[in-house]
Amino acid sequence: MRFLSAIALALMVASPYTMANQKLDKMSKEDSNWVMPGGTYDFNVFGEQTEINVNNVDQLRPAWSFSTGVLSGHEGTPLVIDGMMYIHGPYPNNTFALDLDNPSEIVWQHKPKQDPAARAVACCDVVNRGLAYWPGDGDTPPLVIKTQLDGHLVALNAKTGKEYWKVEVMDISVGQTLTQAPYVAKDLAIVGSSGAELGVRGLVSAFNVKTGAMEWRWYATGPDEDIGLADNFNSENPHYGQEGLGQKTWEKDAWKIGGGTNWGWYAYDPDLEMFYYGSGNPAPWNETMRPGDNKWTMTIWGRDVNTGLAKFGYQKTPHDEWDYAGVNVMVLTEQEIDGEMRKVLTHPDRNGIVYTLDRETGDLLRADKLDETANWVKYVDMETGLPVRDPEYSTRMGHRSRDVCPSAMGFHNQGVMSYDPEQQNFFIGINHLCMDWEPFMLPYRAGQFFVGANVWSYPGPKGNREEGIGSGQVKSYNAKTGEFEWSVMEKFSVWGGTMATAGNLVFYGTLDGFIKARDSRNGELLWKYKLPSGSVGYPLTYTHNGTQYVGINYGVGGWPAVGLVFDLEDPSAGLGAVGAFKELQNHTQMGGGFIAFSLRGQGPFDDLSVGEYKPNN
Amino acid sequence: MGLSIASFSAAVTAYDGTNCDAPGDCWQPKPGFPEKIEGTKYDPKHSKEELGKQQKAIQAMERRNAKRAEHFKKTGEWVYDISKLE
Numbered sequence: 001m002r003f004l005s006a007i008a009l010a011l012m013v014a015s016p017y018t019m020a021n022q023k024l025d026k027m028s029k030e031d032s033n034w035v036m037p038g039g040t041y042d043f044n045v046f047g048e049q050t051e052i053n054v055n056n057v058d059q060l061r062p063a064w065s066f067s068t069g070v071l072s073g074h075e076g077t078p079l080v081i082d083g084m085m086y087i088h089g090p091y092p093n094n095t096f097a098l099d100l101d102n103p104s105e106i107v108w109q110h111k112p113k114q115d116p117a118a119r120a121v122a123c124c125d126v127v128n129r130g131l132a133y134w135p136g137d138g139d140t141p142p143l144v145i146k147t148q149l150d151g152h153l154v155a156l157n158a159k160t161g162k163e164y165w166k167v168e169v170m171d172i173s174v175g176q177t178l179t180q181a182p183y184v185a186k187d188l189a190i191v192g193s194s195g196a197e198l199g200v201r202g203l204v205s206a207f208n209v210k211t212g213a214m215e216w217r218w219y220a221t222g223p224d225e226d227i228g229l230a231d232n233f234n235s236e237n238p239h240y241g242q243e244g245l246g247q248k249t250w251e252k253d254a255w256k257i258g259g260g261t262n263w264g265w266y267a268y269d270p271d272l273e274m275f276y277y278g279s280g281n282p283a284p285w286n287e288t289m290r291p292g293d294n295k296w297t298m299t300i301w302g303r304d305v306n307t308g309l310a311k312f313g314y315q316k317t318p319h320d321e322w323d324y325a326g327v328n329v330m331v332l333t334e335q336e337i338d339g340e341m342r343k344v345l346t347h348p349d350r351n352g353i354v355y356t357l358d359r360e361t362g363d364l365l366r367a368d369k370l371d372e373t374a375n376w377v378k379y380v381d382m383e384t385g386l387p388v389r390d391p392e393y394s395t396r397m398g399h400r401s402r403d404v405c406p407s408a409m410g411f412h413n414q415g416v417m418s419y420d421p422e423q424q425n426f427f428i429g430i431n432h433l434c435m436d437w438e439p440f441m442l443p444y445r446a447g448q449f450f451v452g453a454n455v456w457s458y459p460g461p462k463g464n465r466e467e468g469i470g471s472g473q474v475k476s477y478n479a480k481t482g483e484f485e486w487s488v489m490e491k492f493s494v495w496g497g498t499m500a501t502a503g504n505l506v507f508y509g510t511l512d513g514f515i516k517a518r519d520s521r522n523g524e525l526l527w528k529y530k531l532p533s534g535s536v537g538y539p540l541t542y543t544h545n546g547t548q549y550v551g552i553n554y555g556v557g558g559w560p561a562v563g564l565v566f567d568l569e570d571p572s573a574g575l576g577a578v579g580a581f582k583e584l585q586n587h588t589q590m591g592g593g594f595i596a597f598s599l600r601g602q603g604p605f606d607d608l609s610v611g612e613y614k615p616n617n
Numbered sequence: 618m619g620l621s622i623a624s625f626s627a628a629v630t631a632y633d634g635t636n637c638d639a640p641g642d643c644w645q646p647k648p649g650f651p652e653k654i655e656g657t658k659y660d661p662k663h664s665k666e667e668l669g670k671q672q673k674a675i676q677a678m679e680r681r682n683a684k685r686a687e688h689f690k691k692t693g694e695w696v697y698d699i700s701k702l703e
Binding site for chain 2: 163164165166167168169170171173174176200201203211212213214217238239240241242245248249251252253254256257288289290291292293294295315318319381384386387388389390391394396397441443444445446
């Protein structure tokens with residue numbers, strides 16, 4: 001592994017600046033495209049279009065729809081590139097290409113054959129968060145890049161759907177799976193890891209899109225040469241910690257099964273050539289079995305894309321006691337904070353804190369509670385960067401902790417976050433979930449679950465715990481001031497994330513099966529539509545033939561719906577989610593598909609001849 | 618942004634995360650819990666063999682992937698099944 005990494009480093013340093021990188025960046029800024037997770041490298045999940053706006057959004061109607069033919073949670077959102085839509089689904093991770101001029105005909109489909117045993121090592125439904133795209137360079141065709149639950153990363157010819165290459169990233173026999181969307185920067189396909197609930201040590205890898213060869217691979221725990229630290233790692237913030245901590249903050253070899261998988265989202269700054277993501281929770285959930293800060297789990301990373309080497313790492317939740325897996329979305333913006341213009345990243349964490357860091361230096365600039373009911377932490381000390389813990393809400397062996405906020409499901413989870421660059425506000429879908437938690441001792445056996453805690457999640461203090469509702473919020477957040485400009489409650493956790501537009505709208509799907517639009521300036525509910533099933537994905541927008549569309553995946557699932565999906569009743573089943581979402585099944589059932597909306601439902605089939613059989617004479 | 622380690626007090630009653638042995642190393646046992654769990658009732662007693670399995674699996678995948686990429690470089694054709702590669 002180290003040998004390969006060294007070769008990769010030498011190759012990448014020698015390689016010229018690639019045009020493909022700029023091409024994707026440029027394409028992402030066109031209204032007709034949605035070329036990557038989050039829409040652009042900033043990951044602001046924002047549409048510049050104003051055709052649909054606060055004054056006419058009540059005229060939004062379905063224009064067309066597509067069923068994926070599978071059930072379970074449909075996370076992420078499709079891609080739209082050059083008049084084609086690429087739709088992806090949960091296990092077995094089928095991919096469909098649809099021509100937007102006539103989405104009634106499937107241009108190509110890719111249906112992987114996977115070992116069904118992969119399902120048994122997925123902690124939280126067999127979800128997948130979407131596709132990535134590489135635009136081609138003349139020698140190599142444009143590629144659609146996908147992950148499979150069974151651990152493969154696959155590149156498909158974007159025109160034909162034929163497999164271009166297929167590599168093994170994870171091995172289900174040791175508990176490893178893939179659920180995240182891969183990410184393309186320069187000529188690299190970057191991919192993370194899943195399985196901290198099975199003791200998987202997290203890793204992030206990059207493959208050359210043109211050759212399928214691995215360029216670099218770095219881990220979340222262990223020796224520094226495995227983690228991939230640049231010579232100047234954290235030199236601007238040495239108090240975050242620097243050398244040796246991937247082993248020193250663990251007892252003995254516990255780091256080998258230490259978690260820190262990254263299955264969330266990436267963002268990329270093409271000028272700095274750095275990419276950003278968060279590493280997940282340490283394993284097991286039983287904190288007593290892993291004394292130490294457990295670095296570098298729960299860490300915000302700024303890494304050089306060419307070598308993968310880390311320039312900074314900030315651990316948000318040292319010695320996690322709550323499964324606040326630190327994998328959530330990163331949104332890149334420029335902000336004037338405390339009188340200084342900064343290039344920053346903003347990141348709403350599972351632990352109930354929304355962090356803003358200078359994305360060049362790693363300087364911590366803001367750390368605000370997503371909701372004041374978060375109680376494991378009193379506040380984050382901005383000088384030391386340390387969360388000041390409230391020992392009353394700690395977890396430990398021989399103790400049932402009660403009313404800990406957030407729950408392990410977080411005040412925020414895998415949902416994306418949108419940002420309106422004009423208003424300079426973030427729109428955050430939030431969970432309002434707290435929990436009881438009691439750990440137990442257990443052995444590690446590769447390929448088996450390694451959790452070690454009984455958990456009971458339930459709606460937080462502002463919701464209705466008895467009836468199992470009031471577990472969601474949507475808020476508008478300003479990183480310059482640290483203030484929330486508006487806040488509304490939702491019946492269920494807002495799991496899939498939000499999408500904002502220049503029409504002063506913020507769109508999101510709900511677990512109970514609505515897509516909703518609010519006025520992004522004040523939170524007023526302006527429109528909603530009842531989808532066939534709950535949504536755990538995020539909306540996208542694109543313009544095709546002069547018409548703006550808003551689309552969203554439906555198909556409830558993921559962690560909040562494991563009770564519904566797997567027919568569970570014990571409130572502590574599904575890692576504590578079943579009790580919290582017992583009411584969900586009275587609002588939705590499983591589904592799987594995509595719906596595109598437009599004003600008055602105008603679309604490709606307004607011309608009735610589109611998609612009709614045409615006899616030869 | 619500098620942090621003075623000397624300013625930290627060693628005397629604590631409950632673990633609140635602010636007393637650091639070194640930068641980035643601020644863990645402390647909770648009242649009644651040991652500094653090291655080895656040999657205590659919380660000893661996880663991990664099996665060395667089990668702990669080594671992930672690295673073995675990853676190295677095997679890396680070897681197979683390298684063969685596939687090598688073949689692709691030579692022939693322009695991706696063959697996943699390594700038994701079909703010489």
